[in-house]
Amino acid sequence: MENLLAKSPETRTLPNGPATATPVLRLTDIEKIYQTKTIETVALNRVNMTINRGEFVSIMGPSGCGKSTLLSLMGLLDEPTSGTIEIDGRAVQSFSDRELAGLRNLKIGFVFQSYHLINDLAVLDNVELPLLYRSGMSGKERRQRALNALDKVGLSARTTHFPSQLSGGQRQRVAIARALVGGPEIILADEPTGNLDSVMGEEIMALLLDLNRNEGTTIVMVTHDEQQARKTQRLIRLFDGSQVG
Secondary structure, eight states: TTTTTTOOOOBOSSSSOOOOOOOEEEEEEEEEEEEEEEEEEEEEEEEEEETTOOEEEEEEOOTTTSHHHHHHTTTSSSSSEEEEEEEETTEEEOOOOHHHHHHHHHHEEETTTTTOOOOOOOOOHHGGGGGGTTTOOHHHHHHHHHHHHHTTTTOOOGGGGGGGSSHHHHHHHHHHHHTTTTOOSEEEETTTTSOOOOHHHHHHHHHHHHHHHHHOOOOEEESSOHHHHHSSSEEEEETTEEEEE
């Protein structure tokens, strides 16, 4: 795995980010086609994009345009019909299922609209969960990393609470802490404010912006909110599976 995860030396200048940035994720000529016996649906059509370390990129488009499909491919949860996905300069198409799972665990953090927390686990245990798949990490180190992640999202006082005892905004903060706990290269957020009211949504957006600007966290966010999208460094638009901006 170590060679497969080696970083690419390539850099380029960003207009709204650091002076130089290393490409973390690159998609080249990505197509995703779903087929049944009678219908062929093109979900993504020759999408090309590069996400650089330290960027905050938003993806917008009408329902059904391929946004969530694109995020699933970026997160290695699905495979493209054709095209190439590179993580840190390494094409992942030849990776085994085990290598892909390890890559997701080490490099990618996920934040979902519906939180995906385990209701029977306390907050601290929910955040610690991804680290259970890290070999060679002690229980003490896992616990400390989880505490540090909760501190970053302002929930140090809620470690023993259960998800049902939290507000929607607090549950999303727990989900963000869980995404951060493994020190990922990139966080993929699918409508992270979609289930929240406007006040809570602004709080979560402010947290994501802070993580990007002050922690250097790379974030790709799917959103329907034009106002929030315009706060990010770059806006990509999809329409009928094609990139239009």
